[in-house]
Amino acid sequence: MGPGLLEEARGLHNFMNWKRNILTDSGGFQMVSLLNLAEITEEGVKFKSPYDGSECMLTPEESIHIQNKIGADIIMQLDDVVSSTTTGDRVVEAMERTIRWLDRCIAAHKHPERQSLFPIVQGGLNAELRQRCAEELIKRNTPGFAIGGLSGGEAKEDFWKMVSISTEILPKGKPRYLMGVGFSEDLVVCSALGCDMYDCVFPTRTARFGTALLFTGQITLKHKKFAQDYSPVDETCHCSTCTTYSRAYIHSIATQETVACHLLSIHNIAFQMRLMAKIRDSIKNGIFPEFVQEFMLGMYPTKNYPQWSLNALSSVGIQLI
């Protein structure tokens, strides 16, 4: 019913009255998050509703057609996703199927002239598989690429290496979208590795639980130590939350009034945008490594940097102080 309604509304931009860009995912991630409700075959994914037991089949074609009706500016292929902690033949199968599904998605895509279809690099935590996958996807000449199947529960040391393999192979002139990332540090490190776009529920989800993001890490405003802290959430931030409210008041209403969710969501999104702006500006001005050093020192004032970050940054020639 949903896609029909959106078709009637002439697309999601109209339905939600949002005049800017929209990116839609294919429904593929639910193969991981709803794994025990999903049956995956070459045809597609069959999901069983936990509410009434009814089944729906999501094929690559169906996924693309739905995304066509939604009308987002960037759409994702339906990929065969496995959890990042899976190993063995299933990972190979998923990677190879992803390539076949990409071709079906491209064939089914009705509006390539106004909706960019991105393939998704899969291959688990296996370097060779990732490489093969990326090489195949590149042959399809798509407007951009996504790197998927990461940001699950895998070790950070594996995570950055898989990101790095992908960014090394994928063409330099096309955007690289790292799905499901994330935390501030991950955004900085992965940008250093060559990623351009990200998505994550983290900033707003953590806001709803009363946590604010800062360049010095996170603060959980629910904690009683903020009860009489009359400073703004972030002294350096100019968002409406930080210019009007104190930590003490947000502490008083966190998890009690929805207003607290909104105030922290606004701040956290403003924070992320500032972070990305700083990344972009420092790259443009040729001082990105200095920015990274300053940023990491802000997060780890005692310099107890995580090993994975050190390794990842070092791989692209950035040393921390």
Next chain:
Amino acid sequence: MNKLNQFILETLGSGNTRIGYFQIAAGGGVTLLQTPAFLIHTLSGSIPHVTSEVADMVFNLGSQAIQISIDTTYTFHENVKPSGYTISKFVGFPKIPSFLTIHNPLRELLPGFNDRSGISVWTRMGRRTLDISKFIQIVNDFQPTFFQVLSDYDVSVSSSVKRIRKSTSRNLEYLNEVIQKIDSSARSAFGTIEVSWFLVSPFDAEIALTHMLEKQHDFNGFILNGVKTSGKINPINISNIIAKLPENKPRFTPGEFKLWEIMDLVRSGVDLFDSSVVTRVSEEGQVFSLQLEKLNHSKATATPVLPSNESIPAKSNQINGDFSSDNENFSAAQLVLNLREKQYFGDFSPISTTCNCYTCRKYTRAYLHHLLCTSELLGPVLLMMQEQITFSES
């Protein structure tokens, strides 16, 4: 002498209606609050779902005041004073005057919990006793523009005379304490009159009122509590009580009233209300859908009346005709729509075609239906904005 924050009665209308205003200095600005007016209902100091920034899009904040209650701010009341902020500033509305009430007007108050040591407030952490010295401390800490004097609310039509007497005598005692210990040039006290006093024991009620009136130069307004008996307002009772009150002091009836009940109260001579009904309506996922076509804005006449049937099925979208008992020259239809209902799934019209608010200009019923059904936080925000604007326009 015109004190700042003093109530100025401008005109008397037909019946007991009045037009007046307060000119209030708050947070470096001046607010012009014209009455009859409503105070914006808040919980823990915030308008439900609406941040200060969004409130700015909904209201002309230069002519509003917020209602804040002690019960919903109790858990953090000790954190206000060390900040040096007024309660308005602490909750994110630095320039808006505040009215501190004891209870959240939506809160049902249970009988049997007041005694000599104080009255009960139900806080997030459970019931607490508020005694007069604690109350005075809170008022001094919060620095509200207006406040309700501590009141023993535990009376109803079925109270014993003994209970009535306890209530009246305690209220007088509290009023005396407040007059002595709170600087009235800094903030305006409203003494509380319980309607039930008059219904159960007019004799004791008159005595209490006489004592209150003796002190009328030391406080600034009246709150009429318990205006509804058995869920209904009896306008005669209210008018009779108000007739005994001085004209130049504002009258506030806190609580959740339907729009036509507010009209009745305005006609009885009430100046101030709160918008708790808006909070209630929004909790249900409902919106007001007012199609106000012509409103008579003349100050000298009685205010318009709305029809008495609130839950009209949404399919009958327009009710034309004259519902006012005074035969005013306009037509209006008041609807409460529940946007969670399936019929709104594909309804691409706005909530109201005559409403100019942010929500009605930007979004359709279908989208709001979707937001509500998926429990997205944006749903209540948009609904609340629409409801507040509609309520304040009526």
